[in-house]
Amino acid sequence: xxxxxxxxxxxxxxxxxxxxxxxxxxxxxxxxxxxxxxxxxxxxxxxxxxxxxxxxxxxxxxxxxxxxxxxxxxxxxxxxxxxxxxxxxxxxxxxxxxxxxxxxxxxxxxxxxxxxxxxxxxxxxxxxxxxxxxxxxxxxxxxxxxxxxxxxxxxxxxxxxxxxxxxxxxxxxxxxxxxxxxxxxxxxxxxxxxxxxxxxxxxxxxxxxxxxxxxxx
Amino acid sequence: xxxxxxxxxxxxxxxxxxxxxxxxxxxxxxxxxxxxxxxxxxxxxxxxxxxxxxxxxxxxxxxxxxxxxxxxxxxxxxxxxxxxxxxxxxxxxxxxxxxxxxxxxxxxxxxxxxxxxxxxxxxxxxxxxxxxxxxxxxxxxxxxxxxxxxxxxxxxxxxxxxxxxxxxxxxxxxxxxxxxxxxxxxxxxxxxxxxxxxxxxxxxxxxxxxxxxxxxxxxxx
Numbered sequence: 154x155x156x157x158x159x160x161x162x163x164x165x166x167x168x169x170x171x172x173x174x175x176x177x178x179x180x181x182x183x184x185x186x187x188x189x190x191x192x193x194x195x196x197x198x199x200x201x202x203x204x205x206x207x208x209x210x211x212x213x214x215x216x217x218x219x220x221x222x223x224x225x226x227x228x229x230x231x232x233x234x235x236x237x238x239x240x241x242x243x244x245x246x247x248x249x250x251x252x253x254x255x256x257x258x259x260x261x262x263x264x265x266x267x268x269x270x271x272x273x274x275x276x277x278x279x280x281x282x283x284x285x286x287x288x289x290x291x292x293x294x295x296x297x298x299x300x301x302x303x304x305x306x307x308x309x310x311x312x313x314x315x316x317x318x319x320x321x322x323x324x325x326x327x328x329x330x331x332x333x334x335x336x337x338x339x340x341x342x343x344x345x346x347x348x349x350x351x352x353x354x355x356x357x358x359x360x361x362x363x364x365x366x367x368x369x370x
Numbered sequence: 371x372x373x374x375x376x377x378x379x380x381x382x383x384x385x386x387x388x389x390x391x392x393x394x395x396x397x398x399x400x401x402x403x404x405x406x407x408x409x410x411x412x413x414x415x416x417x418x419x420x421x422x423x424x425x426x427x428x429x430x431x432x433x434x435x436x437x438x439x440x441x442x443x444x445x446x447x448x449x450x451x452x453x454x455x456x457x458x459x460x461x462x463x464x465x466x467x468x469x470x471x472x473x474x475x476x477x478x479x480x481x482x483x484x485x486x487x488x489x490x491x492x493x494x495x496x497x498x499x500x501x502x503x504x505x506x507x508x509x510x511x512x513x514x515x516x517x518x519x520x521x522x523x524x525x526x527x528x529x530x531x532x533x534x535x536x537x538x539x540x541x542x543x544x545x546x547x548x549x550x551x552x553x554x555x556x557x558x559x560x561x562x563x564x565x566x567x568x569x570x571x572x573x574x575x576x577x578x579x580x581x582x583x584x585x586x587x588x589x590x591x
Binding site (some may be wrong): 233255 | 396493
């Protein structure tokens with residue numbers, strides 16, 4: 154039964170084992186576009202977290218009232234409302250960040266991660282489990298964005314959170330804060346994680362097949 | 371089904387109106403601050419400014435007790451340290467590639483030239499259209515640009531004094547910026563020429579009408 158699922162398990166799976174960016178490869182558009190600095194990545198992560206958790210909460214608590222035929226439409230209305238709220242709030246409280254993120258705040262509506270969680274999880278599970286799942290996924294997404302943002306800002310601008318790290322003699326790799334830098338960083342990280350995963354799998358196979366199968370499941 | 375959708379739409383509408391009412395005053399204040407800062411950037415050398423608003427078809431000084439910007443449509447005259455007129459900062463807006471582009475440009479009525487341009491708000495395509503803000507080569511076109519004949523966006527380098535080098539991959543956005551300025555010019559230029567007297571006269575005589583940017587860094591780019 155879905156309601157008996159362990160909400161702690163649902164919370165942590167999004168952080169690493171089913172990380173939306175590194176494992177599921179969802180939501181790559183913002184993950185590549187706005188991670189040219191750590192602060193932008195954090196703001197995007199925070200806005201996505203708000204929308205994802207809010208939408209999952211609402212969708213899972215209303216899941217028995219929404220007719221199957223119009224569920225996608227209803228999810229989109231719910232998501233779009235939360236995105237508009239996030240958009241206005243950022244515009245009012247952090248105009249500089251809002252200007253930097255630009256159209257990508259509005260584009261959270263079409264982030265496949267969010268609609269995907271509503272359709273695949275929140276609409277079929279109890280509120281408690283759905284919110285745990287959403288929070289975990291959002292945290293995993295924010296973590297992935299933050300990691301990309303830190304790497305790209307350190308290499309591309311020689312700074313972190315706008316604080317210069319290497320002094321005036323550092324020659325920044327400008328390509329890292331440009332779009333190709335996003336692809337390079339993401340590609341190298343994906344390769345690194347796949348390599349680590351494979352090594353672990355081999356190591357556990359050498360000891361005995363059973364634990365590896367459990368991890369892969 | 372229809373009932374569900376109706377209710378969802380209604381709730382969504384109410385939520386959006388609610389957040390709009392709460393955040394709008396703050397957004398307005400942020401915009402005014404951004405506009406204030408942009409005035410000193412598009413008018414290089416300006417240290418103080420006076421708002422001019424339309425009164426019976428003519429530009430007149432806008433006097434406000436606390437130095438705030440007028441809510442109605444206005445242009446801004448910028449003055450240097452000696453109190454001499456540097457030029458006018460004109461807000462303008464028009465359709466871009468995706469949504470309305472709002473910008474502010476500096477205009478020198480004496481030399482009939484655009485002397486600076488800054489996009490205040492836009493939702494152009496990230497990475498392509500948003501170069502109208504970020505591409506300093508493009509923005510630099512507006513540092514010294516003749517307004518007669520009308521400003522034109524061209525490809526492959528500017529040759530005339532009224533030409534702007536369009537951004538490749540963002541032609542529509544580039545042309546949009548030029549069109550916005552042209553449309554605004556045809557609306558304002560005659561009035562600005564008339565208003566030169568209003569703006570130049572008496573900046574010294576009523577110093578409280580001119581508001582300093584306070585930081586002293588205005589106009590330095």
